[in-house]
Amino acid sequence: MTHFAAVVLFAFFASIVFGITQRETPRRMIHYGIYCFVLFVASAIVLSWVMYLIAR
């Protein structure tokens, strides 16, 4: 399993739990879950590039 695949799986399952537990209506749960998923994956990509540039 690649690091990116692990990040995507982690983000997917964690976002489901966050969405259900942190919001009350199904519509808001879905929106919040998608929001968390995008933030997880995007922040992982951005931080990866930052660490790559620092290490150069």
Place this chain on the structure above:
Amino acid sequence: MATEENKNAAPPNGSKSASQQGFVYLPLIVGWLVPGGGHFLLRKWGRGALLGGSILAMFALGIAMQGKLYAGAHDILDILGLAGDLGNGLLYFVSRIAGWGADQVLVTTADYGTRFIVVAGLLNVIAAVDAHNLRTGRKS
């Protein structure tokens, strides 16, 4: 006057429904022991299935990646890891008895797996608290 409509109407606000009776911490305890169990107890089938499935999948992926199950507390990081693992409830104890998981992290994916197992436990605690909030009426 007790008409047919009045008999079928919902109980007044002051009385408790069947789901509001009994031990108030039961969904919290069941939710901790069995991922999604607290929501199943409250008849929130969809939420329970999604929560249970997600936590179970994360735990299973962690075990499949040869993640480490914390058994003892030798330093502060081990204590935190053990606390996270214990959040998995019965999954943790069954896995320990069955001898699943690695004793030491030897490959990179095992490090990911260890984090997956710890985070699955922490998410399970959040789900159990959510079931408790549903039970007490703090959340609808």
